[in-house]
Structure formats: C-alpha cells, structure tokens
Amino acid sequence: xxxxxxxxxxxAYRQYPSRWARLKEWLIPGQGVRHELHWVLxxxxxxxxxxxxxxxxxxxxxxxxxLLKLITGVSHPTEGSVEVVGRVSAMLELGMGFHPDFTGxxxxxxxxxxLGFSARTxxxxxxxxxxxxxxxxxxxxxxxxxxxxxxxxxAFSVATVQRPDLLIVDEALSVGDAYFQHKSFQRIREYxxxxxxxxxxxxxxxxxxxxxxxxxxxxxGRIAMEGDxxxxxxxxxxxxxxxxxxxxxxxxxxxxxxxxxSGNGAAxxxxxxxxxxxxxxxxxxxxxxxxxxxxxxxVDRPLPELVVGFLIKDRLGQPVFGTNTHHxxxxxxxxxxxxxxxxxxxxxxxxGAGHYAVSVALHTADNHLENNFDWxxxxxxxxxxxxxxxxxxxxxxxxxxVDVEE
Numbered sequence: 419x420x421x422x423x424x425x426x427x428x429x430a431y432r433q434y435p436s437r438w439a440r441l442k443e444w445l446i447p448g449q450g451v452r453h454e455l456h457w458v459l460x461x462x463x464x465x466x467x468x469x470x471x472x473x474x475x476x477x478x479x480x481x482x483x484x485l486l487k488l489i490t491g492v493s494h495p496t497e498g499s500v501e502v503v504g505r506v507s508a509m510l511e512l513g514m515g516f517h518p519d520f521t522g523x524x525x526x527x528x529x530x531x532x533l534g535f536s537a538r539t540x541x542x543x544x545x546x547x548x549x550x551x552x553x554x555x556x557x558x559x560x561x562x563x564x565x566x567x568x569x570x571x572x573a574f575s576v577a578t579v580q581r582p583d584l585l586i587v588d589e590a591l592s593v594g595d596a597y598f599q600h601k602s603f604q605r606i607r608e609y610x611x612x613x614x615x616x617x618x619x620x621x622x623x624x625x626x627x628x629x630x631x632x633x634x635x636x637x638x639g640r641i642a643m644e645g646d647x648x649x650x651x652x653x654x655x656x657x658x659x660x661x662x663x664x665x666x667x668x669x670x671x672x673x674x675x676x677x678x679x680s681g682n683g684a685a686x687x688x689x690x691x692x693x694x695x696x697x698x699x700x701x702x703x704x705x706x707x708x709x710x711x712x713x714x715x716x717v718d719r720p721l722p723e724l725v726v727g728f729l730i731k732d733r734l735g736q737p738v739f740g741t742n743t744h745h746x747x748x749x750x751x752x753x754x755x756x757x758x759x760x761x762x763x764x765x766x767x768x769x770g771a772g773h774y775a776v777s778v779a780l781h782t783a784d785n786h787l788e789n790n791f792d793w794x795x796x797x798x799x800x801x802x803x804x805x806x807x808x809x810x811x812x813x814x815x816x817x818x819x820v821d822v823e824e
Contacts, residue, residue, distance in 0.1 A: 420584025504583025648735030
C-alpha cells in the first residue's frame, strides 16, 4: 500500500534583477550572489498513511501543484525530504507527457512505459484504456487535434488502467464534462475502497468532502490548517472572504471538529435556535416536521444593507439547502447601530434521517464574499429521525404516491 511522508520541505526559485545579472553570476561565480530566493513552499510537513485519502486545497498560487511535483519527483525540494512508498500513478497537468504530433495510441504506449509498464503490457491494456476513455476513432489521431476534455479522458484512463498503491491527482479532472467527471470519481472511489492511498488537489468542495478522510489547506506556501474536510473547507471559505478589517476565529466543538467564525464585526450573530411547532428549542426532528430557524442579530455599526442567511449541511459537510433574506425578498436597509433583530425562517424538514449542521451568515447582496459581517459555521446541529413516513433513501424526502395501470 502507498504512503507519503513529507518532512519540512521547501521549494525556492532564484529571482534575478535582470538577465545580465543571471549571466554574470554564471560566468563569474566568485563575484558574489546576484539573485534572491523566492520561496513557493516552506516548512511543510505531513504524512499520508496507507489507505488514506487526503485533499489539498488553497487559492491559486498557494503552492499546491508545486507540492505534488515534489512528491512525484518531477521537481526537487530546496530543503527537506519526501519519502514515497508503493507504486505511484500521478496525473498532474493536462496532457503532461503527451507529444502533440503522435497519435493517442502511440502516446498511451509511451506514457505507460513512463509508469513502468512494458510495451507488451500496454498493448494488452489498450482495449481497457480505449473503453474507459471513450474517444472513439480519435485514438489513432494526433493529440494536437484533441480537445482539452479528450486529453483528460485519455490521460486519466492511462493513469488508472491498473490500481496503483498511490494515486495523485491534480486539478486536471476539472476540465472534463460532467459525465466523465462522474465516471472518473467513481473509479477513484473504487480504488480507494480497495486500498489505494489518494492525494488530490481540487477546488471542488463536494469532491474533497465526499472522498477524502482529511484535508490540508495551503496558504502562502505553508500549511494553514489540517483536519477533517468540513472544518478545513469552512476555514478556507473564511479566507476567501478575508479583508484587512476582518478576523477569523476557530474554536473546537464536538469531537475533532472545529467551528470557524469570520467577519468584520459590523453586525453580530447573537443566538441561533431550531424551534418546534410550539416555539420550543428542538435537537431531534421528525422527517417532514414543520420547524423554524430563529436567528437573533445585533447591528454594531450603521449598515446600508443587511442580509441574513443559513445553510444546512449533511454529516459529510455537503450543502443540502440554503437561502437568505436577499433571495426571499426580505433584505433590510439603512439600519442604525445598536438595533437588535430576530429573523425566523419557517420551513418543512423534508430531510433524510441523519445528522445535520447549520451555518449562519450576515452580509450584503447574495453572498458573504463581498461584505462579510459575521459568518458562523456549525452554529447549531440537529438530528432528523425517520418516523411516520414510508422508508426511503437519500437526504431529501419527497412525499410520493404511485399509480399502477394494467
């Protein structure tokens, strides 16, 4: 089984003030250093255990792709070390290793040999690769005529034609169509269930939370947070909305989960409650029960607009339902400081049985990325119990009747 151990690695590139400075340093090495080091990664340490699935997230330029290149040996670290155990299959960049003038079939043979397979083995595996890639007659056309999606299909089919000990996937899957993305993630899940260790970079929140056991957040070339995918994604969302006047706070809650709170403090969430039909606080709700989400808010600075919203997430952190007063046509404007308000959202808990968490946000417009006053993840948690309705599957309950005709 595959495993990865990264120990205090760093990667730096030389930056010269001019091309002449670079030339002088090469030609006259004894005249001193004429460059500065630009660190892309520094002080990064973590371990991926056998059979574990770990996601790496971060904004563009955080060092995610560089990290994967160091792990796969495409690039070498400036400092620190990387240990990799097991047969590795990596898909780092779209069409990486493909020659545009060779046909898809010829590129498959060459790519397979780079993975350690013989030409005869690749010939035996070719039918499986063609079947999974589904590019038809293009397999015998030059790769230069392929679309980006076709290149991704072929590259992924080659990289996963046999189950590796360690599978490393960068953002390349994001260019594919919805059908092939679903097909690819299904294969990844099957390999993971069979024992393959997985390390993947993705901006797809759903993919990270549904596939990975753990997530790493890179920010400025360092690990900003490591933990369960939901908590890391919550903190990542807070970083995306961060401004100079905004604070981000993290507090441990149930188990190993971490509650993230961010905002500029112009308004504050005072209390969040889930209420039953009689206005009583509830933690356990029946499928289809009428409930209310009550959010108490204090305005701390004069606000031209205030929007209040909530998001219900399942146990994996996947969004189930969310809305806000902007979408419901109930935004408030020109609010003075010191005002206290209560917002009550009434809805039917047409949810599947399970455990749910609620995030609440105060902002302007339709989301919190522009003006984030207060964003509180895991503001409350509740359980849905399946009683009094016919058995069903999924996270949503849709009251259903059936007619049978001869």
